[in-house]
Amino acid sequence: MAHSPITSYHEQLLHSAKQKAENYIESYKNGETLFDIPLSAVVEQQYAIYKDACQNLGGISQEPEQENTP
Numbered sequence: 001m002a003h004s005p006i007t008s009y010h011e012q013l014l015h016s017a018k019q020k021a022e023n024y025i026e027s028y029k030n031g032e033t034l035f036d037i038p039l040s041a042v043v044e045q046q047y048a049i050y051k052d053a054c055q056n057l058g059g060i061s062q063e064p065e066q067e068n069t070p
Contacts, residue, residue, distance in 0.1 A: 006056075013053035021046040 021043050028039045035042050 010053040010056045014050055014057075017046045017050040017053065021050075 024034060024039060024042055024046070027034055
């Protein structure tokens with residue numbers, strides 16, 4: 001994949017979202033309360049950002065998985 005400014009942007013989003021989620025979880029483990037919403041909701045928000053960045057880099061298929069039914 002060619003490296004362009006948009007590619008760099010999405011790569012930075014990937015790293016940032018992952019790092020934020022890891023830091024939030026570590027803070028939670030240390031007993032810190034950072035948000036008024038549950039930690040799971042915060043992590044889900046960071047996962048959505050991460051997933052969108054992956055999608056924009058071509059890393060996630062847009063077609064839903066099909067179930068194998070006999």
